Amino acid sequence: xxxxxxxxxxxxxxxxxxxxxxxxxxxxxxxxxxxxxxxxxxxxxxxxxxxxxxxxxxxxxxxxxxxxxxxxxxxxxxxxxxxxxxxxxxxxxxxxxxxxxxxxxxxxxxxxxxxxxxxxxxxxxxxxxxxxxxxxxxxxxxxxxxxxxxxxxxxxxxxxxxxxxxxxxxxxxxxxxxxxxxxxxxxxxxxxxxxxxxxxxxxxxxxxxxxxxxxxxxxxxxxx
Amino acid sequence: xxxxxxxxxxxxxxxxxxxxxxxxxxxxxxxxxxxxxxxxxxxxxxxxxxxxxxxxxxxxxxxxxxxxxxxxxxxxxxxxxxxxxxxxxxxxxxxxxxxxxxxxxxxxxxxxxxxxxxxxxxxxxxxxxxxxxxxxxxxxxxxxxxxxxxxxxxxxxxxxxxxxxxxxxxxxxxxxxxxxxxxxxxxxxxxxxxxxxxxxxxxxxxxxxxxxxxxxxxxxxxxxxxxxxxxxxxxxxxxxxxxxxxxxxxxxxxxxxxxxxxxxxxxxxxx
Ligand SMILES: Nc1ncnc2c1ncn2[C@@H]1O[C@H](COP(=O)(O)OP(=O)(O)OP(=O)(O)O)[C@@H](O)[C@H]1O
Ligand SMILES: [Mg+2]
Numbered sequence: 001x002x003x004x005x006x007x008x009x010x011x012x013x014x015x016x017x018x019x020x021x022x023x024x025x026x027x028x029x030x031x032x033x034x035x036x037x038x039x040x041x042x043x044x045x046x047x048x049x050x051x052x053x054x055x056x057x058x059x060x061x062x063x064x065x066x067x068x069x070x071x072x073x074x075x076x077x078x079x080x081x082x083x084x085x086x087x088x089x090x091x092x093x094x095x096x097x098x099x100x101x102x103x104x105x106x107x108x109x110x111x112x113x114x115x116x117x118x119x120x121x122x123x124x125x126x127x128x129x130x131x132x133x134x135x136x137x138x139x140x141x142x143x144x145x146x147x148x149x150x151x152x153x154x155x156x157x158x159x160x161x162x163x164x165x166x167x168x169x170x171x172x173x174x175x176x177x178x179x180x181x182x183x184x185x186x187x188x189x190x191x192x193x194x195x196x197x198x199x200x201x202x203x204x205x206x207x208x209x210x211x212x213x214x215x216x217x218x219x220x221x222x223x224x
Numbered sequence: 225x226x227x228x229x230x231x232x233x234x235x236x237x238x239x240x241x242x243x244x245x246x247x248x249x250x251x252x253x254x255x256x257x258x259x260x261x262x263x264x265x266x267x268x269x270x271x272x273x274x275x276x277x278x279x280x281x282x283x284x285x286x287x288x289x290x291x292x293x294x295x296x297x298x299x300x301x302x303x304x305x306x307x308x309x310x311x312x313x314x315x316x317x318x319x320x321x322x323x324x325x326x327x328x329x330x331x332x333x334x335x336x337x338x339x340x341x342x343x344x345x346x347x348x349x350x351x352x353x354x355x356x357x358x359x360x361x362x363x364x365x366x367x368x369x370x371x372x373x374x375x376x377x378x379x380x381x382x383x384x385x386x387x388x389x390x391x392x393x394x395x396x397x398x399x400x401x402x403x404x405x406x407x408x409x410x411x412x413x414x415x416x417x418x419x420x421x422x423x424x425x426x427x428x429x430x431x432x433x434x435x436x437x438x439x440x441x442x443x444x445x446x447x448x449x450x451x452x453x454x455x456x457x458x459x460x461x462x463x464x465x466x467x468x469x470x471x472x473x474x475x476x477x478x479x480x481x482x483x484x485x486x487x488x489x490x491x492x493x494x495x
Contacts (some may be wrong), residue, residue: 053408082410095402110411 004162004194005029005052007220009061012044012051017059021047024061025220027213031161032192034184036202039215045198046090048215049164052196053085054078066161083110086155088165090198092147094139100126100150101135107158125153130179145171152180156187163187165197181206233391235427237384238478242435242471244381246463248374249470253461255370259330262362267324268336270343271351275321285342287327287335294322320350332363388482395420396486403487417487424483428475435471439463 005028012022021044029035039045050056051063054070063070066081073081086107094103101122102109108118126132129149139147148171155163163184169177181203187193188208202212212223270281270291278291296319304312331339336354343352403416414421443462450456 055408079410079412082408085410087408093405093408095405097402106406106411107409110406110409110415 002031003028003064004031004033004066005196006064007061010051010058010063010220011060012047012056013059014047014056020059020218022215022220023218027220027222029194029196029211031194032188033194034188034208034210035194035196035213036210037196037198037213037215038200038202043215044218045215046166048220049087049166049196049198052162052164053082053087083107083158084161086158086160086163088148088151088155088163088168090166090170092139092144092151094147094150094154096139098138099135100131100137100139100142103139103150104153105157106154107160111158121157125157126150128156128179128183129153130176145173145176148172149176149180152183156183159187159191160193163193163195163197165195167198167200169199169203177203178205230395231423231427233394234388234424235431237387237391238427238431238475239435240384241381241388241478242431242475244377244384245471245474246435246439246467248377249467250458250461250463251370251373251377253464254458255366257458257461258366262366263327263330266330266355267326268339268355269351269353270323270325270349272321272323272346272349274348276323276348280346281323281325281343284346285339287329287331287339288325289328290326291323294324296321330363330366385478388478389485392482392486396489399486413487417483420483420486424479425476428479429472432468432472432475436463436468439467 007025007027010022010025011020013020037045037048047056051058051070052065054065054073058071066084068077068081070078095106101119104122104125105113105118108121113121122135123132126135129152131146131149131153134142134146134150139150142150148168152165152168155165165184168184169180172180184195184197185206185208188195202210214221214223270276275293276291278288281288281291296316299319299322300312300316304315307315327339333354340352340354343349399420406416440463443459447456447459447462
């Protein structure tokens with residue numbers, strides 16, 4: 001089966017390339033795989049995700065996502081590629097002047113779905129993340145964990161090909177965490193979605209087979 | 225409240241710029257007529273030994289647009305009252321030819337002196353009287369007023385533009401986060417900046433309409449009732465229908481520049 005993500009000799013750096021975060025990484029991820037990424041704080045987990053959604057260009061090497069080389073991808077193509085990705089951010093990145101429902105359906109809005117479709121999807125997804133009463137509230141009226149679940153709902157709203165999740169359960173108790181893991185397992189299993197999850201704690205109860213990468217000392221290693 | 229303030233901070237400087245443009249247009253139009261009048265009202269006097277045609281004058285200097293001969297018989301009949309036909313004929317034979325020359329432009333006294341020396345190069349021409357000083361003082365006052373007003377208009381427009389840019393920076397700050405999040409999820413520019421464009425276009429159209437209606441009111445109602453001669457005289461120059469188009473284009477252009485400024489300075493950070 002084809003690789004959805006492939007990194008060869010990938011080097012990522014900040015500050016005009018002077019601050020190296022990841023060096024000479026090689027890995028490939030196939031369609032439908034579930035990947036956990038762990039590593040110490042500041043090791044470059046979020047940085048790797050940033051590179052995967054095209055916000056940080058590789059300094060050296062190649063990073064190919066969905067058949068596009070992110071080193072020289074055109075702006076229009078990157079825009080299109082991003083509409084097939086579901087991102088979940090460590091800092092949520094919700095639009096504070098929008099209602100929760102509107103935040104959830106941002107990917108549908110970008111894709112041009114009708115208001116009715118957006119409405120029903122928002123309702124359905126908010127039920128899935130156990131926030132059915134929150135559609136008309138604003139993000140700043142929600143607790144951290146609730147905002148995080150809105151972020152998860154947004155990432156899932158358009159059935160993305162790839163989910164890139166940065167600490168999606170970082171602020172959640174065990175019950176809510178399990179709700180999130182279930183949603184991701186379902187997406188992976190039923191829709192063949194490729195899922196990359198950065199987390200500091202791999203869930204103990206996890207029914208799917210998964211791969212595990214560790215980022216440490218600027219390297220990306222797979223644990224077998 | 226915040227919404228209104230937000231709009232006013234954009235609409236007011238925009239209207240100031242439109243006002244400047246409209247004033248400039250009116251000013252150009254009414255000074256044009258004034259300038260033409262000054263030019264038409266002015267003539268210089270030339271005295272020559274023999275008759276001279278207009279194209280001969282024009283060959284000497286291209287600013288000369290008309291010439292009219294002062295009727296010699298009238299001069300004779302004034303000075304030779306009661307003289308015999310013979311003596312008046314001999315005076316007529318000795319009498320030089322007088323011409324009033326009109327110009328095609330409003331010229332300052334240096335330029336008038338230039339015309340004078342050009343004309344005098346022809347040996348047939350005996351005297352040139354430019355009436356330079358009274359002409360020059362009128363012209364200088366006119367040029368001074370024109371310069372002052374134009375400087376003021378430009379100054380006002382520059383200050384207003386700076387205010388618009390400042391307001392844009394506030395908008396940028398308000399919209400930056402949302403536009404960046406939308407960009408991460410692959411929203412095209414028009415969608416990301418949609419709200420901004422909508423607000424800005426509405427403001428542009430509103431400002432244009434407001435200024436247009438204001439000037440139409442001044443032209444068709446206030447000018448007549450004002451009793452100010454200058455206003456009544458120049459009523460036609462006050463507002464033209466084509467001004468609406470000029471104002472609309474100007475405000476839309478400003479708005480597009482402003483919005484693009486916000487959008488491009490809010491693009492995702494490229495590390
Ligand atoms: N925009 C930036 N410019 C410069 N350096 C940055 C930038 N963002 C992150 N860094 C640095 O890159 C390194 C990796 O950051 P990153 O956010 O990827 O860590 P992380 O593994 O996600 O950590 P955590 O588990 O705490 O979220 C850190 O040392 C951080 O200071
Ligand atoms: Mg991180």
